[in-house]
Amino acid sequence: xxxxxxxxxxxxxxxxxxxxxxxxxxxxMFDYFLWYKKYPAEGPTFLISISSIxxxxxxxxxxxxxxxxxxxxxxxxxxxxxxxxxxxxxxASLQGAQKLVFGQGTRLTINP
Amino acid sequence: DTAVSQTPKYxxxxxxxxxxxxCEQNLGHDTMYWxxxxxxxxxxxxxxxxxxELIINETVPNRxxxxxxxxxxxxxxxxxxxxxxxxxxxxxSSQIAGVYGYTFGSGTRLTVV
Numbered sequence: 001x002x003x004x005x006x007x008x009x010x011x012x013x014x015x016x017x018x019x020x021x022x023x024x025x026x027x028x029m030f031d032y033f034l035w036y037k038k039y040p041a042e043g044p045t046f047l048i049s050i051s052s053i054x055x056x057x058x059x060x061x062x063x064x065x066x067x068x069x070x071x072x073x074x075x076x077x078x079x080x081x082x083x084x085x086x087x088x089x090x091x092a093s094l095q096g097a098q099k100l101v102f103g104q105g106t107r108l109t110i111n112p
Numbered sequence: 113d114t115a116v117s118q119t120p121k122y123x124x125x126x127x128x129x130x131x132x133x134x135c136e137q138n139l140g141h142d143t144m145y146w147x148x149x150x151x152x153x154x155x156x157x158x159x160x161x162x163x164x165e166l167i168i169n170e171t172v173p174n175r176x177x178x179x180x181x182x183x184x185x186x187x188x189x190x191x192x193x194x195x196x197x198x199x200x201x202x203x204x205s206s207q208i209a210g211v212y213g214y215t216f217g218s219g220t221r222l223t224v225v
Contacts (some may be wrong), residue, residue: 102147
């Protein structure tokens with residue numbers, strides 16, 4: 001029973017354009033959402049997060065949008081750069097559950 | 113360097129063997145985790161320790177036994193390895209369990225042959 005899903009295993013975007021990565025979740029009790037970025041042979045690194053009381057959080061080129069009614073969040077990267085090529089994981093936490101639940105990741109490739 | 117470090121990075125072993133993966137964090141975090149990235153690429157929690165105390169034990173075979181000698185270390189011992197144990201295992205730590213994100217180690221790729 002996967003509570004967090006990323007339905008696109010891969011995404012290819014032209015350098016300079018917008019990258020949009022999507023994530024769906026099933027548990028309406030999740031109260032915090034995070035995005036992680038992972039390069040090959042490295043562990044995931046924290047990128048950006050959003051609380052369930054907000055619908056948008058921005059940090060430089062990265063913006064996360066949360067649509068609670070649709071149980072959907074997305075990560076926008078503008079403009080996309082070659083160094084953004086990585087696997088991106090969506091994760092969610094439930095207060096008191098003491099763990100993060102991860103999706104299966106989306107491989108983003110930025111083409112020059 | 114402040115980090116979560118886990119060793120070894122690669123581990124190839126035969127079925128039936130016993131092996132250990134070590135993890136250390138020098139971030140002063142109270143909580144440490146073991147996650148498994150399975151063949152479908154999901155990162156799934158296996159165990160969580162808070163100040164040396166086990167707080168999460170997901171549905172993991174008894175062959176997997178975590179050990180936390182102190183809050184900076186969380187080791188994973190696996191007995192009687194099976195082919196299906198082949199995966200990438202990530203150690204992580206956080207200041208508050210389940211919140212504000214984790215700092216991950218670089219992973220251990222375990223291959224059972």
